[in-house]
């Protein structure tokens with residue numbers, strides 16, 4: 001098992017759901033967590049909780065769409081803590097709509113955050129890992145990065161892109177720079193993600209799904225991430241496909 005105490009992590013989308021649960025879990029194991037998102041009130045609350053439990057956290061205001069904000073946030077974390085050992089590219093949104101309703105603003109927003117945002121944070125953090133010849137990048141894809149669902153067409157396109165990017169990145173930085181890459185592909189997780197669905201029928205569909213099964217919790221994803229992080233250095237868990245037992 002690899003000892004991760006004293007490592008430094010940057011977690012995007014840390015103000016709620018999977019990101020917040022992972023920040024808490026990593027901080028409990030002695031990792032210093034840079035918690036990044038747009039909602040500073042939520043980040044400050046999380047930082048206070050982590051510190052009250054004896055952990056170390058830095059709240060970083062970061063809209064992943066904005067490369068300058070990403071660069072500045074990464075620079076702040078590195079200046080305060082020396083480097084970045086773990087990058088959790090997790091910010092994302094899933095507004096959902098049928099294609100023929102042409103909610104093109106939502107399509108573009110998903111591409112901007114789920115894909116281009118992830119590229120922005122990777123571009124800013126990876127040079128620090130390359131410099132120290134070690135690191136671990138986690139990218140949150142989805143079951144929607146493995147198969148396609150109606151009503152989730154653009155979301156699936158962004159998450160398939162995240163899956164493809166993760167595998168290519170793994171091949172390019174594993175051997176050459178000693179950096180591991182893990183693509184996380186969860187099924188349904190109980191978070192705030194469904195609250196952004198503006199199409200009422202699709203939102204109802206997701207609520208119905210919630211009644212049919214026990215969803216995963218953010219902590220379940222955090223546990224899997226921790227397992228991959230603590231694997232021996234020669235082991236890269238390239239994909240973590242994590243499903244609620246009852247989800248087909």
Ligand code: NDP
Nearest residue numbers: 013015017018037038039063064091092142189191192193
């Ligand atoms: P949440 O809605 O709880 O979390 C989403 C996070 O993304 C928030 O912290 C939000 O922070 C952040 N975010 C959104 N837009 C931006 C932005 N422009 N810049 C920076 N941060 C942003 O949902 P989850 O925890 O479920 O989502 C986390 C990831 O998991 C997403 O990538 C999602 O696609 C993926 N996923 C979720 C599943 C689920 O069933 N919940 C299943 C499979 C994958 P803020 O608004 O403060 O900026």
